[in-house]
Amino acid sequence: MSDGGLIACLECGRRLSQLASHISRVHGMTGQEYRQRHGLPAGYSLASAAYRATQAGITARRIADGSLRPDPLAASEAARSAGRGQRTAEDLARQAEIARAIPRAQLPPGAKRADGRDADRAREAQRRRRAALRERRP
Ligand SMILES: [Zn+2]
Numbered sequence: 331m332s333d334g335g336l337i338a339c340l341e342c343g344r345r346l347s348q349l350a351s352h353i354s355r356v357h358g359m360t361g362q363e364y365r366q367r368h369g370l371p372a373g374y375s376l377a378s379a380a381y382r383a384t385q386a387g388i389t390a391r392r393i394a395d396g397s398l399r400p401d402p403l404a405a406s407e408a409a410r411s412a413g414r415g416q417r418t419a420e421d422l423a424r425q426a427e428i429a430r431a432i433p434r435a436q437l438p439p440g441a442k443r444a445d446g447r448d449a450d451r452a453r454e455a456q457r458r459r460r461a462a463l464r465e466r467r468p
Pocket residue numbers: 339340341342343344352353356357
């Protein structure tokens with residue numbers, strides 16, 4: 331729930347520029363616990379768009395003047411351990427719903443494909459290829 335410079339806390343409704351310290355200090359939760367409790371994706375930002383833009387500007391200036399030297403390996407490790415980029419149960423459920431809604435044209439049994447090949451044989455060959463690939467994976 332972010333608009334302009336403030337983001338609303340889903341626990342108490344207070345509107346702040348960023349929630350991380352508020353959530354920890356007032357509600358005794360980590361950002362990860364807060365996101366889980368409210369069904370938010372792992373990458374959901376706890377800062378308003380304006381706050382993030384300000385911080386990005388400060389960081390960009392520090393990199394430009396040499397006072398900050400970014401370490402991409404450490405940054406990606408920190409993001410990984412913070413759970414960013416990992417799919418939550420909500421993310422997986424949403425993806426499954428989207429996948430189910432995609433229409434998949436499947437020829438009925440006994441039909442011929444446009445190139446004249448037998449649809450059942452092509453389907454069987456595809457299943458064998460996929461099974462072989464699954465067995466090869468560790
Ligand atoms: Zn609060």
